[in-house]
Amino acid sequence: MSILLKYTFSFGTAMILIRFTYSLVKPLCTTVCKQSIFAYQKCNFHSLALKQTFYIKNKICFRTCLTTTSQETDKSNYTVKEQIITKMNFQSTEHAIAFYKLPIKTLLHLYNVTRNDEKHGYCKNRLYYVSSKLKCPPSLLSKYVAKRTFIYSLSFDWLEKSLNVLLEMGVSCDRIIRDLWVLKYKAETIQERLKRVKAMGIDNMYPWMVRCSEDILNRHVSISQETTHILGNNENIHTYLARRLNTTVEDVEEMCIKTPALKTIRAIKVKHFLDYLISEGITPEDIAKKPRILAASQKTVKKRVDKLRQLGFQAINLNILCRSKKHFKKFCDAFEISTKNSFD
CATH class of the missing domain: 1.20.5 (Single alpha-helices involved in coiled-coils or other helix-helix interfaces)
Incomplete structure (x- = not known):
């Protein structure tokens, strides 16, 4: 224990x-x-x-x-x-500025071509050759040539012949400058195409006529022929409008300032549109007061006229036809409601 x-x-x-x-x-x-x-x-x-x-x-x-x-x-x-x-014979720094954007590899190619042209006595630099042919200052032309360096890839003979044919066939210099791609085509091809266009009655030559497809060329020829038929040989779109609208050329020119779309409107559209509007009871004087209608879509105007006819309108007001889609619908809806209420 x-x-x-x-x-x-x-x-x-x-x-x-x-x-x-x-x-x-x-x-x-x-x-x-x-x-x-x-x-x-x-x-x-x-x-x-x-x-x-x-x-x-x-x-x-x-x-x-x-x-x-x-x-x-x-x-x-x-x-x-x-x-x-600096070795490509440019006459000033301004002429060469656009070429600084090119890759070194491309510049080397241009340099070799320039040396070869100079060796054979063709030219000092193709920029100045094209400039002299097209009457364009090198300072303005350089930016176009620097973007179309294929000019230095063509043989000099090819370049010379193509330029000569274009000028001989009446293609303006400024049009060639804006469309230098046409120089890729052989002189024979350019001449054959432009001669065919002239044979169809067209004197206004463009570089794209050489490059475009047959369908586009035929369509352009068809439009040009119809335009000539409408305007004739001594009339332009302004004098035609003045005659059809019973007014003066000065008034038409003022219309074009207020409605710029009229400056580029085709005679074919003007003729068909005027014929249609007058057939619907709209007078030339009314159209002259509201020329903006001619810049509208004829298809849209026809739909609106048909709609107004369905609503019972006998006389067509151009102010209503020129309204925006929203306001035109609003007008029609309001008219339908008021008509319905009056019957009730």
Whole structure:
């Protein structure tokens, strides 16, 4: 029994000592753990900050290197281009500006062709040859030639013959300048096509007539022939309108200022449109007061006239026909409602 009491007392004492030790150690362990965690987080934060700083510095350095390299490359390319262009017999810097946009490879080709032309006595530079043929200042022509470098790929004989045929057939210089692609065609092809067009009674020559399909050419010829039939040989669209609308040419010119679409309107459309409007009871004087109607779609106007006839209108008002789609519908709807209410 005494032994049992002895062991019980020892166990109790041990427990008290353990609890006392734990109460002392626990705060110390908690503090150490917190400080360890804080130190770890601080270490990670500094590590991340270092990584980000390194990344940003390297990124800036990389961009700087790229910009510097790009600038050096551009400067180098410009220098090479300048060396090539200065040997191409340009008479002034202004004439050569457009050629600086071309790749170095293309410039080398142009340089070789220029040297060959000069060697055989053809010309100093094809820009000046074409300029002299088309009576166009090199400063204006250079931007067109720089975009159509195939001119330097044609044989000089081909270029010379094609230009001569176009001018002999009456194609104006400004039209050739705006459509230099026509020079890709053989002189024989150009001559054959334009002669055929002239034989059909057309004197107004365009470069596209050489390049277009047969269907487009035939359609243009048909329209031109019908236009000649309408206007005759001594009348233009302005005098025709003045005659049909019982007014003066000066009044027609004023109409064209107020309605610019009339400047480019075709005689065929004008004739058919006027015939239709007059057949619907609209007088030439009314049309002269509202010439904007002639610039409208004849199909749309016909639909509106038919709609007004269905609603019972005998006389057609041009002001109503010239309204917008929304306002025309609004007018018709309002008229239908008022008509219905009057019957009710």
